[in-house]
Amino acid sequence: MSASPLDHAPSTTHLSYEALTLLLQRIFIRQGTSESVAQVLAENCASAERDGAHSHGVFRVPGYVSTLNSGWVDGKAVPIVEDVASGFVRVDAVNGFAQPALAAARSLLVDKARSAGIALLAIHNSHHFAALWPDVEPFAEEGLVALSVVNSMTCVVPHGADRPLFGTNPIAFAAPRADGPPIVFDLATSAIAHGDVQIAARKGERLPPGMGVDSLGQPTQDPKAILEGGALLPFGGHKGSALSMMVELLAAALTGGNFSFEFNWSDHPGARTPWTGQLVILIDPSKTTGQNFAERSQELVRQMHAAGLRRLPGDRRHRSRAKSQEIGIEINAQDLKQLQELAED
Numbered sequence: 001m002s003a004s005p006l007d008h009a010p011s012t013t014h015l016s017y018e019a020l021t022l023l024l025q026r027i028f029i030r031q032g033t034s035e036s037v038a039q040v041l042a043e044n045c046a047s048a049e050r051d052g053a054h055s056h057g058v059f060r061v062p063g064y065v066s067t068l069n070s071g072w073v074d075g076k077a078v079p080i081v082e083d084v085a086s087g088f089v090r091v092d093a094v095n096g097f098a099q100p101a102l103a104a105a106r107s108l109l110v111d112k113a114r115s116a117g118i119a120l121l122a123i124h125n126s127h128h129f130a131a132l133w134p135d136v137e138p139f140a141e142e143g144l145v146a147l148s149v150v151n152s153m154t155c156v157v158p159h160g161a162d163r164p165l166f167g168t169n170p171i172a173f174a175a176p177r178a179d180g181p182p183i184v185f186d187l188a189t190s191a192i193a194h195g196d197v198q199i200a201a202r203k204g205e206r207l208p209p210g211m212g213v214d215s216l217g218q219p220t221q222d223p224k225a226i227l228e229g230g231a232l233l234p235f236g237g238h239k240g241s242a243l244s245m246m247v248e249l250l251a252a253a254l255t256g257g258n259f260s261f262e263f264n265w266s267d268h269p270g271a272r273t274p275w276t277g278q279l280v281i282l283i284d285p286s287k288t289t290g291q292n293f294a295e296r297s298q299e300l301v302r303q304m305h306a307a308g309l310r311r312l313p314g315d316r317r318h319r320s321r322a323k324s325q326e327i328g329i330e331i332n333a334q335d336l337k338q339l340q341e342l343a344e345d
Contacts, residue, residue: 011332011333012330012331012332012333013330013331013333013336014327014328014329014330014331015328015329015331015336016328016329017046017047017050017324017325017329020046020049020050020058020329020331021042021043021046022042023042023339023340023343024038024041024042024045024046024058024061024339025038025039025042026038026343027042027061027065027339027342027343028041028042028064028068028075030342030343030344031064031065031068031069031075031342032068032069032075032076033068033075033076034075034076036100037075037076037077037096037097037100040097040099040100040103041064041097041099041100041130043134044099044130044131044134045057045058045060045061045130046329047131047134048060048130048131048134049329049331050320050321050324050325050329051317051318051320051321051324052316052317052319052320052321053131053133053317054199055193055195055196055198055199056130056131056195058331058335058339059195059198059199059335060129060130060195061339061342062338062342063129063272063273064129064272064273065342066270066271066272067127067129067270067271067272067273069270070265070268070269070270070271071268072127072265072268072270072271072273072275073095073096073097073127073271073273073275074094074095074096075096075097076096077093077094077095077096077097077100078094078096079091079092079093079094079096079100079101079104079105080092080094081104081105081108083108086112086115086116087112087113087116087118087119087120088112088119088120088122089105089108089109089112089119089120089121089122090121090122090124090255090256091104091105091121091122091123091124091126092124092125093123093124093125093126093127094125095125095126095127095275096126096127097126097127097128097129097273098123098126098127098128098150098278099128099130099135101123101126101278102121102123102135102278102280105121105123109121109280109282110139110142110144110282112282113144113282113283113284114284117283117284117287118281118282118283118284119281119282120279120280120281120282121278121279121280121281121282122254122255122256122277122279123255123257123277123278123279123280124255124256124257124277125256125257125275125277126257126275126276126277126278127273127274127275127276128150128152128273128274128276128278129272129273129274131186132148132150132170132171132172132186133172133174133184133185133186133314133317135148135172135278135280136148136172136173136174136184136186136280137174137182137184139174139282140174140175140176140182140183140184141176141182142176143176143284143285143286143294144176144282144283144284144285145174145175145176145282145283145284145285145293146172146173146174146175146280146281146282146283147171147172147173147280147281147283148171148172148173148278148279148280148281149169149170149171149172149246149247149250149251149278149279150169150170150247150251150276150277150278150279151166151167151169151247151248151251151252151257151259151260151274151276151277152167152168152169152170152194152260152274152276153167153260153263153274153276154166154167154260154261155167155168155190155194155231155232155260156168156169156189156190156231156232156233156234156244157213157217157231157232157233157234158234158241158244158245159233159234159237159238159240159241160238160241162217163217163231164231164232165260165261166189166190166234166241166244166245166247166248166260167244167247167248167260167274167276168188168189168190168193168194168232169188169189169190169243169244169247169248169251169260170186170187170188170189170193170247171186171187171189171243171247172184172185172186172187173185173186175293175297176285176293176294176297177294177297177298177301178292178294178295178297178298179298180298180301181314181318182314183297183301183312183313183314184313184314184317185313185314187235188235189234189235189240189241189243189244189247190232190233190234190235190240190244191210191211191212191232191233191234191235191240192207192211192212192232194232197211197212197223197226197227197232198223198227200223201223201224201227205223206221206222206223207221207222207223207226208221209221210233211226211232211233212225212226212230212231212232212233213226213230213231213233214226214229214230215228215229215230248260250279251276251277251278251279252276252277254277254279255277255278255279256277257276257277257278258275258276258277259276260274260276263275263276
């Protein structure tokens, strides 16, 4: 019997960054966002997929769609930007996504940082469901140092506690350097990102020890046990737990956003996006004395390599980015089919 054409169908395909972004824009608009919100979200998801951050790329799209359909978030919200002080900008995201709120305040924030040397952006009433590094990397490409924190939904047990309270509460940092791309890292204060646990569960993979506990509070390597009544642990024990607490204070208490435990989405079945807050701090290193900051950053990189460090934070993303720019972004064929269906419904 001859083989079916499906037996030889490729399991993956490749799309350009522009093509993937346009496809994602169509999905978001089809699911009820404004064109401007759709563009920001699409660029964020496409950038994550391009750079190999799969847990925050197209994997997130069904969650966005489910959330938008639940009525939990306003996909057409127009952020309200307030010029609070010489180095302080406040944005009410109006129950919309955080990235459009950041985009709305971006030029004012940069102007303040260049004028005062440092500026702070406080976003509240917002939803953040994406990788955090795309929020800070563009600032470093303009020569600024950027730090951002955002809190999430309750899913992490504080060190020494017996029930979840914190979110995964990531921290992202970006700094310019000479002769190379910015130094960028984006890390969850949990032992593993929540999205990576979801992907492991979908693939039927086990997790390394120390990532989480089951519904009885017992250590487990089963991602499904963590997702179904269990919880994540902070990285580094009390150290990661302290950083997660700091993120709650900066991203929620300082901005006027919700703590990870302060919102209830039970009346919105399908909601996935945490309704919290975000803080962004920009520093203009040209205001300092001494050598050029980017050159000093480059010297640090040289010394790190001399000490035997082979890979810097962000190196893997940049390799994935270069490969994607050369041959296109690799997408699982089934995932692409799902995206196309969501765009055409």
